[in-house]
Amino acid sequence: MSERLEVAPGGWVDFVPAFVEDHAAVMAALLPELPLRVEALRMGAREVLTPRETSWHGDPECSYRYSRRLFAPSPWTPGLTAIREALTARLGLRFNAVMANYYRDGRDSMGWHADDEPELGPRAPDDVLIASVSLGAPRRFVLKPRGAPPGVSWRWMLGEGSVLVMGGATQRACVHAVPKTAVPVGPRLNLTFRQVRGVPGRSDGALKF
Numbered sequence: 001m002s003e004r005l006e007v008a009p010g011g012w013v014d015f016v017p018a019f020v021e022d023h024a025a026v027m028a029a030l031l032p033e034l035p036l037r038v039e040a041l042r043m044g045a046r047e048v049l050t051p052r053e054t055s056w057h058g059d060p061e062c063s064y065r066y067s068r069r070l071f072a073p074s075p076w077t078p079g080l081t082a083i084r085e086a087l088t089a090r091l092g093l094r095f096n097a098v099m100a101n102y103y104r105d106g107r108d109s110m111g112w113h114a115d116d117e118p119e120l121g122p123r124a125p126d127d128v129l130i131a132s133v134s135l136g137a138p139r140r141f142v143l144k145p146r147g148a149p150p151g152v153s154w155r156w157m158l159g160e161g162s163v164l165v166m167g168g169a170t171q172r173a174c175v176h177a178v179p180k181t182a183v184p185v186g187p188r189l190n191l192t193f194r195q196v197r198g199v200p201g202r203s204d205g206a207l208k209f
């Protein structure tokens with residue numbers, strides 16, 4: 001485990017570079033289990049397609065509203081359960097839901113956003129705990145304080161079995177993204193394990209594009 005990085009007063013990030021052993025085999029076994037798909041999001045009058053494939057999984061009560069859509073959870077799969085149990089054993093943390101994001105190549109990406117939905121805890125956007133496990137090709141993950149001037153950010157190459165844990169006030173104080181890259185890269189599967197602790201809010205919220 002890296003030394004805990006304080007990214008804001010009360011906001012922190014922990015990083016473990018090689019958490020999942022044999023990450024390529026784990027990713028190959030997981031992919032057929034997941035109903036990954038490109039989602040259509042409404043942007044005003046337009047419909048836009050997410051530049052990545054996603055699936056949402058969790059305990060039956062863990063519905064999640066984001067990007068102006070309500071997602072009912074798909075069930076846990078054997079591969080997701082194994083990683084969830086490894087997280088609990090290593091970090092002492094329990095998660096009841098996970099978002100899978102599959103980046104097919106460098107054109108796939110995730111725009112700036114925070115995981116700050118009300119269902120992520122009674123004090124959200126404070127006290128939101130997220131463990132982000134990355135399998136396959138490393139991609140740049142950027143985190144910056146909200147409203148930071150250009151160039152002020154932290155960067156990690158996340159992939160090859162790493163886990164990055166964000167906690168405390170990180171989702172209130174910071175935003176994060178996985179930018180596109182022109183460098184040829186292989187596929188990457190990211191799994192953000194979450195604690196859903198409330199019912200989805202009513203607000204439309206921001207688009208995670």
Ligand SMILES: O=C(O)CCC(=O)C(=O)O
Pocket residue numbers: 099101110115132134141158176177178190192
């Ligand atoms: O792919 C990643 O590393 C980030 C995923 C992410 O930001 C999210 O699921 O909210």
